[in-house]
Amino acid sequence: MDNTLTPLSGMQVGAAGAVETIDLMRDDSLRVREIGFLPGAMVRVIRRAPLGDPIEVEIGGAHLALRRADAALISVRITADA
Amino acid sequence: MPVIALVGNPNTGKTTLFNALTGLSQKVANYAGVTVEKKEGTCHDQHGKLMRVLDLPGTYSLSARTPDEVIPRDVLLGRRADTAKPDCVICVVDASNLERNLYLAVQVLDLGIPAIVVLNMMDVAEARGLKLSAAALQERLGVPVIPMQANTRQGMERLRVAMSQAELPLAKPGVHPLALREALAKARERLDGEGTTHGSLTLTGTASLLCSLGPDGSDAVADIEAARELMDHDCPGWEEKLVSSHYKRIGELVRDATEQQAAGGPTATDKLDRALLHPILGWVILGGLMTGLFATIFSVAAVPMDWIDAGFGWTADWVKTWMAEGDLRDLLTDGVLAGVGSVVIFLPQILLLFFFIGLLEDTGYMARVAFIMDRLMGLVGLNGRAFIPLLSSYACAIPGIMATRTIANPRERLITILVAPLASCSARLPVYVMMIGVLLPGGTGDVWMKVAFMLGLYALGTVGMFLFAWLFHRRLRSGSGSAMILELPPYRVPALRAVLLRLWERARVFVTQAGTVILVISVLLWAATSYPKPADGDDTDRLTQSIAGQLGKTIEPLIEPLGYDWKMGIGLIASFAAREVFVSTMSILYRADDPADDEGTRPLQTLLREQKRADGSPLFNGKTCLSMLVFYVFAMQCMATLAITRRETNSWKWPLFQFGYLTVTAYLAALLVYQGAGLLGY
Numbered sequence: 001m002d003n004t005l006t007p008l009s010g011m012q013v014g015a016a017g018a019v020e021t022i023d024l025m026r027d028d029s030l031r032v033r034e035i036g037f038l039p040g041a042m043v044r045v046i047r048r049a050p051l052g053d054p055i056e057v058e059i060g061g062a063h064l065a066l067r068r069a070d071a072a073l074i075s076v077r078i079t080a081d082a
Numbered sequence: 083m084p085v086i087a088l089v090g091n092p093n094t095g096k097t098t099l100f101n102a103l104t105g106l107s108q109k110v111a112n113y114a115g116v117t118v119e120k121k122e123g124t125c126h127d128q129h130g131k132l133m134r135v136l137d138l139p140g141t142y143s144l145s146a147r148t149p150d151e152v153i154p155r156d157v158l159l160g161r162r163a164d165t166a167k168p169d170c171v172i173c174v175v176d177a178s179n180l181e182r183n184l185y186l187a188v189q190v191l192d193l194g195i196p197a198i199v200v201l202n203m204m205d206v207a208e209a210r211g212l213k214l215s216a217a218a219l220q221e222r223l224g225v226p227v228i229p230m231q232a233n234t235r236q237g238m239e240r241l242r243v244a245m246s247q248a249e250l251p252l253a254k255p256g257v258h259p260l261a262l263r264e265a266l267a268k269a270r271e272r273l274d275g276e277g278t279t280h281g282s283l284t285l286t287g288t289a290s291l292l293c294s295l296g297p298d299g300s301d302a303v304a305d306i307e308a309a310r311e312l313m314d315h316d317c318p319g320w321e322e323k324l325v326s327s328h329y330k331r332i333g334e335l336v337r338d339a340t341e342q343q344a345a346g347g348p349t350a351t352d353k354l355d356r357a358l359l360h361p362i363l364g365w366v367i368l369g370g371l372m373t374g375l376f377a378t379i380f381s382v383a384a385v386p387m388d389w390i391d392a393g394f395g396w397t398a399d400w401v402k403t404w405m406a407e408g409d410l411r412d413l414l415t416d417g418v419l420a421g422v423g424s425v426v427i428f429l430p431q432i433l434l435l436f437f438f439i440g441l442l443e444d445t446g447y448m449a450r451v452a453f454i455m456d457r458l459m460g461l462v463g464l465n466g467r468a469f470i471p472l473l474s475s476y477a478c479a480i481p482g483i484m485a486t487r488t489i490a491n492p493r494e495r496l497i498t499i500l501v502a503p504l505a506s507c508s509a510r511l512p513v514y515v516m517m518i519g520v521l522l523p524g525g526t527g528d529v530w531m532k533v534a535f536m537l538g539l540y541a542l543g544t545v546g547m548f549l550f551a552w553l554f555h556r557r558l559r560s561g562s563g564s565a566m567i568l569e570l571p572p573y574r575v576p577a578l579r580a581v582l583l584r585l586w587e588r589a590r591v592f593v594t595q596a597g598t599v600i601l602v603i604s605v606l607l608w609a610a611t612s613y614p615k616p617a618d619g620d621d622t623d624r625l626t627q628s629i630a631g632q633l634g635k636t637i638e639p640l641i642e643p644l645g646y647d648w649k650m651g652i653g654l655i656a657s658f659a660a661r662e663v664f665v666s667t668m669s670i671l672y673r674a675d676d677p678a679d680d681e682g683t684r685p686l687q688t689l690l691r692e693q694k695r696a697d698g699s700p701l702f703n704g705k706t707c708l709s710m711l712v713f714y715v716f717a718m719q720c721m722a723t724l725a726i727t728r729r730e731t732n733s734w735k736w737p738l739f740q741f742g743y744l745t746v747t748a749y750l751a752a753l754l755v756y757q758g759a760g761l762l763g764y
Binding site for chain 2: 024025026027028029030031032033034035036038046047049050051052053054056060061062063064065066067070
């Protein structure tokens with residue numbers, strides 16, 4: 001499964017990869033980039049919330065929660081499977 | 083006096099440092115025109131020179147979106163009339179999360195203000211095996227970098243020495259790509275309008291002004307928009323380029339400052355989260371914590387509430403013995419003392435709630451609650467952060483509404499504030515208990531029915547809360563940018579001092595802000611229930627002939643379809659002060675002309691059940707009781723909440739809207755119940 005492009009929302013818990021593209025609305029996109037979602041940045045999915053949404057990811061040493069609808073607009077090149 | 087500003091991400095110990103620097107000299111006010119707290123204090127430097135310290139709201143970036151984020155940007159750019167541009171900034175950086183914290187730091191360092199960088203939480207970083215070189219960072223940045231543990235005050239002396247330097251250095255500026263620099267320089271020219279200081283901005287300062295169309299009260303909005311268009315034209319994708327440029331520099335800084343990488347393996351926070359965010363255990367712990375919290379609030383608060391009740395009663399008696407009978411005495415005892423007492427009585431509950439909310443915030447668990455609840459709250463357009471404020475509102479809407487400040491999105495925050503009074507707060511309990519008591523006259527078999535009714539009322543309020551949240555979510559226009567990004571910070575042992583300081587601050591706001599409104603309305607209500615005075619007569623005559631009594635009669639046609647008489651109308655009007663006043667008003671109105679009882683010892687419920695209508699049928703029949711209960715579920719009979727909504731939304735528009743929509747809903751719901759029951763033949 002290496003090197004496939006997946007939306008962040010579709011990643012398994014425990015999987016990691018490099019951010020490829022960010023397609024959120026302009027203001028959201030800037031905000032997401034500022035907290036570290038830059039092309040090439042490593043991101044890892046830590047867990048899903050008990051009700052399945054949002055998801056917790058680790059990026060640049062910080063733990064962040066994103067709703068799946070937003071995470072679906074960030075694509076990731078998977079480098080490590082769950 | 084020189085002004086030093088503290089800036090940093092949320093959860094970096096910035097406020098702990100501020101408390102350590104300023105101690106009790108701090109004052110909290112609001113920035114003009116917004117509900118963002120302005121925290122200021124004074125401290126002495128090494129030479130005993132006094133300086134002003136400003137604790138700016140925590141933010142992740144100078145590209146502002148919310149009012150909380152606009153303030154630090156505008157203060158640092160010297161764009162606020164009510165706050166002088168700081169002479170020096172202290173950038174507080176969390177050493178254990180250097181990369182992300184440096185994002186704000188490099189933006190601030192590039193503004194051309196002398197700066198000091200505080201590398202806080204060195205202990206947390208070291209516990210994870212991370213070794214940082216403050217000297218290397220200082221070398222790269224060109225400003226003093228001070229390793230520190232603000233919670234144990236380690237490093238404070240070095241910081242004071244740095245603050246005492248006569249000439250603090252400017253940071254070595256970061257260098258953006260050429261195309262970006264040229265475009266920013268052109269945009270700055272476009273911005274430099276008359277009467278602004280925009281022309282003196284650095285390129286990064288210009289960029290942070292252009293980066294977002296957050297709320298901006300200044301006249302420069304059109305100029306900013308034009309400069310943004312210029313940027314879009316000259317340097318497409320400039321925002322991405324800017325962020326990348328900052329991160330490129332940060333990457334180099336982190337690489338040079340890191341002597342030893344953090345050891346892998348789960349941190350204490352990871353281990354805790356495995357339990358606290360577990361799909362099943364997470365709910366059990368959340369449920370247990372909230373149950374424990376409310377059990378504590380209701381049981382512990384009962385003791386001081388009795389004291390306050392007794393205290394106000396005793397004071398009123400004391401005034402009565404020492405003052406001559408007359409209007410002034412009545413004003414003091416029945417107006418001021420009774421009115422203020424009826425609200426102060428909730429202070430223990432409010433304080434306990436504030437204390438627990440403070441603990442939840444400072445430990446980092448609040449963010450986890452938001453994470454767990456976000457999906458559910460999202461169904462009605464709210465965000466997970468609305469959960470604790472709304473839950474708190476079941477004890478009292480005031481701390482609930484004040485706790486909405488953690489909701490970053492202004493629209494979601496407003497919706498949360500608007501629906502908070504629909505949670506059945508503890509002031510409604512006396513009304514519920516009395517009316518259910520009238521509806522179901524005693525008997526052991528009735529106990530479960532009573533419980534079922536009580537639960538039904540709470541459920542009705544809750545359904546209303548979610549329904550209105552959903553309606554407002556559909557109706558209120560959304561601003562730009564809607565993605566929810568929630569940081570799950572590492573767990574921390576909260577600093578009791580910080581929690582208590584904030585508790586004190588919130589209590590002060592409640593007493594002063596709500597207190598003044600309460601005092602005025604209490605006096606007005608007292609006057610309405612006392613004047614004009616009858617020549618002679620008892621309490622009932624006084625009430626019937628008073629303005630309130632006449633008002634009760636005036637609104638009788640309006641409330642008759644709900645099944646109420648004019649006496650209940652007086653109760654409704656009087657209980658606008660606070661809901662539980664309804665019970666005491668009913669007691670005064672119906673007890674006095676009770677022929678069977680001179681002592682005033684018969685239960686109020688029995689008395690109410692015996693009241694007859696003109697046609698001889700019971701006044702408080704089932705449908706009247708139900709209609710009254712439903713009215714109190716929805717009605718916003720609480721002036722303290724209105725006062726707090728006015729403060730938190732910074733306008734009269736929203737509290738008036740809140741009062742209006744809740745009163746109309748209450749009226750229509752009560753009408754539906756009474757007339758519906760009538761149609762069904764009850």
